[in-house]
Amino acid sequence: MADRRQFLRTLGGAAALGLTANVSSLGSARRLSMSVAMQNTGEHDRLQPDWYRRKIKQVQVEMKKHRVNAMVLLHASNVIYTTGYFHLSTERPLAALIPESGDPVLFIPGLESDQVKLWWVKDYETYFDYPGPVNRVRWIFERLAKRGLGGGRIGVEEPPPSRLRHMKEGALKAHIADSEDLIDNLRWIKDEDELRIMRRAMYFADFTVQAGREFVEKNGGATEDQILKATADAVADKMSRELKDVVGVGIEPPFGGLVPFGKRSAFPHAVPSKDRLKKGDALILSFGAQVGGYNVECERSFSIGKPSDYAKRLFDA
Structure with missing residues (x-):
């Protein structure tokens, strides 16, 4: 009971995963394209x-x-x-x-x-x-x-x-x-109004993962804290521009997500480090977004460059 209650208190009782991913082969590289959730779901971004x-x-x-x-x-x-x-x-x-x-x-x-x-x-x-x-x-x-x-x-x-x-x-x-x-x-039971707000939050959570992927593509050997800061800046700017009813653009310290890579990608809740991303690393991008009091989460795994056979086996497991 205590675990369930703590979940409800800290996450507002709402958690969801939302991202559609398609993987296509481009020569020896594999590219992930993402389509985000609802961009504009109604007049308000909070319950009335x-x-x-x-x-x-x-x-x-x-x-x-x-x-x-x-x-x-x-x-x-x-x-x-x-x-x-x-x-x-x-x-x-x-x-x-x-x-x-x-x-x-x-x-x-x-x-x-x-x-x-x-x-x-x-x-x-x-x-x-x-x-x-x-x-x-x-x-x-x-x-x-x-x-x-x-x-x-x-x-x-x-x-x-x-x-x-x-x-x-x-x-x-x-x-x-x-x-x-x-x-x-x-x-525990969400009605259609709540689900609409949660889908709106999914849109921002998905965007944050995409922003993190694009930052890594452009900046190569970035550190974890640099990835976190870049994604936090991107989603904060986007939410500030697009939210119709602002009840807080919250970015939890230290920049609001989990982005471990390499050996640290095995840590379930890794705090950010100054390690630099390198070719062959596994990378986790895990972010949440809160809209109108409802929190959703999006997490995806990536490989920097072509994954090894061993990395593929770990991923499949």
């Missing part, structure tokens, strides 16, 4: 408020089945998934409260008070700053109790002991229930 209103109602249906009177979400990915409120997650707790019926409530640090006004969730409460005179998770549950929800069954994501203690201190009469699976299970 009506989608999130429907999602809240879906959560409320599941809450009723599980006899949960209110749901408090503190993980940023779950807040975004249910309400669409994109934000930079910091040490300052930010939570979404989903009642049995009606619209959600956001509990936010004061620094978010201007930005939250731009989104569809109009009911929110703020605290001044962190850490403050009262633990902020406790404060969130105190506010929940003052809204008349402190005596029921409150669903939460699986909390560590210290956080659970603060929850109970804030709502003394509430029964705190681990209900994380309620959200996780909804996230």
Whole structure:
């Protein structure tokens, strides 16, 4: 369970591979040509408020089945998934409260008070700053109790002991229930709107692999960090030009992908090095792209020059 939950939290619950490859022979060389996924899929590059209103109602249906009177979400990915409120997650707790019926409530640090006004969730409460005179998770549950929800069954994501203690201190009469699976299970099933956003992300992930291949073709003995920087620059520029609704062009350090070659191509998660690419090396280009909160991944294997028989056997294996 922990592994599945970590996957959902870190990748937003969406992962896909998307690239069409054709290999053709050109003399002694073999060339890979790629056709990318959807270039333009609609008016928006993020889900719209009506989608999130429907999602809240879906959560409320599941809450009723599980006899949960209110749901408090503190993980940023779950807040975004249910309400669409994109934000930079910091040490300052930010939570979404989903009642049995009606619209959600956001509990936010004061620094978010201007930005939250731009989104569809109009009911929110703020605290001044962190850490403050009262633990902020406790404060969130105190506010929940003052809204008349402190005596029921409150669903939460699986909390560590210290956080659970603060929850109970804030709502003394509430029964705190681990209900994380309620959200996780909804996230496993993607509707057509989500798939459209994911296909849009596939387009950028595929482009990044292609940009990496073209950079290697033009620059020969490049280092891993040079390949990473070139591809990061290329996809960031492309996303900045083409995204209609920007919720963040994120390039994770150190430049956002995996590009190991030679012996290091056997490392599942190799950090970049200053090694230089040379003829005969195996090369992995592995990149993800996030659009509208959904992450997809594209990974392909290459050979620099004509692969040896041994390299072919390894690839076929």
